[in-house]
Amino acid sequence: MSSIKIECIGSEGNRLGESPVWDEKESALLYVDITGRKVCRWSSVTNQVQAISVDAPVSSVALRKSGDYIITLGTRFAALKWKEQQVTTIEHVDKDKPNNRFNDGKVDPAGRYFAGTMAEEIRPAVLERHQGSLYTLFSNLSVVKHFNQVDISNGLDWSLDHKTFFYIDSLSYSVDAFDYDLQTGKIGNRRSIYKLEKEESIPDGMCIDTEGKLWVACYDGGRVIRLDPETGKRLQTVKLPVDKTTSCCFGGKDYSEMYVTSASDGMDKEGLSRQPQAGRVFKITGLGVKGVPPYPFVG
Numbered sequence: 226m227s228s229i230k231i232e233c234i235g236s237e238g239n240r241l242g243e244s245p246v247w248d249e250k251e252s253a254l255l256y257v258d259i260t261g262r263k264v265c266r267w268s269s270v271t272n273q274v275q276a277i278s279v280d281a282p283v284s285s286v287a288l289r290k291s292g293d294y295i296i297t298l299g300t301r302f303a304a305l306k307w308k309e310q311q312v313t314t315i316e317h318v319d320k321d322k323p324n325n326r327f328n329d330g331k332v333d334p335a336g337r338y339f340a341g342t343m344a345e346e347i348r349p350a351v352l353e354r355h356q357g358s359l360y361t362l363f364s365n366l367s368v369v370k371h372f373n374q375v376d377i378s379n380g381l382d383w384s385l386d387h388k389t390f391f392y393i394d395s396l397s398y399s400v401d402a403f404d405y406d407l408q409t410g411k412i413g414n415r416r417s418i419y420k421l422e423k424e425e426s427i428p429d430g431m432c433i434d435t436e437g438k439l440w441v442a443c444y445d446g447g448r449v450i451r452l453d454p455e456t457g458k459r460l461q462t463v464k465l466p467v468d469k470t471t472s473c474c475f476g477g478k479d480y481s482e483m484y485v486t487s488a489s490d491g492m493d494k495e496g497l498s499r500q501p502q503a504g505r506v507f508k509i510t511g512l513g514v515k516g517v518p519p520y521p522f523v524g
């Protein structure tokens with residue numbers, strides 16, 4: 226049996242931490258604070274966080290093959306040059322929906338950037354329903370819409386054989402799978418592989434491990450759960466010292482550590498004093514399982 230240890234990294238919390246991604250070259254964890262409008266980079270070498278402020282809610286960050294990063298900012302796909310602190314718009318989506326913003330995003334094994342949108346929240350998990358869509362940014366910088374009617378676009382990762390795409394629309398309380406065509410980036414045959422239990426609350430960010438099992442951060446559930454997508458069974462629950470756990474990824478040397486982001490938005494004074502670590506990023510060691518390195522965007 227491995228012994229699990231959970232600690233906070235950096236020194237400050239986020240309003241709505243999300244989209245953790247390991248940057249091997251920098252030995253650093255990238256993540257965003259969506260409502261805090263910041264892209265953050267925590268160095269595992271110095272334990273310092275550098276942050277770049279942006280002019281709109283920034284909901285996901287990904288590596289780019291040519292170096293630097295790509296982000297979803299408001300309803301834009303954009304390039305981020307870290308040293309120069311320069312943001313360049315690549316493409317706008319949902320132009321007819323001024324109240325929308327992007328939410329979670331991740332790069333597929335072929336280097337395409339998948340990200341979905343949602344209506345801006347009135348408060349956490351309260352928003353105009355069915356306003357979001359799922360998009361892909363291709364390497365030639367063209368954008369395709371897969372489907373609409375999404376409440377809160379979340380999840381996402383791909384199976385180890387690249388034949389399945391896993392996706393979460395949070396308010397469906399379901400983890401879904403699609404058949405995936407790696408050649409074209411097309412998805413089809415949507416089905417549910419796991420329905421969350423009441424105490425698990427709302428499924429949010431997700432990542433896959435090297436055994437092909439899914440890890441889902443449970444918003445308001447204060448935990449990450451490990452699921453077997455083949456059997457639809459929950460294999461493990463790891464509780465965290467905060468309720469609003471938002472997303473997870475593997476990182477560190479050999480991708481044997483798990484990083485979990487969290488949120489403090491929507492908590493009152495009393496809640497914050499009970500959970501002073503709300504909004505912090507957690508490092509979990511001793512899970513005894515490793516993750517898959519993130520794919521960089523190839524455009």
Ligand SMILES: O=C(O)[C@H](O)[C@@H](O)[C@H](O)[C@H](O)CO
Binds near residue numbers: 378
């Ligand atoms: O980061 C996200 O995915 C959303 O932007 C968040 O607002 C919360 O996670 C959501 O409220 C929980 O459902």
Ligand SMILES: [Zn+2]
Binds near residue numbers: 328329
């Ligand atoms: Zn999320």
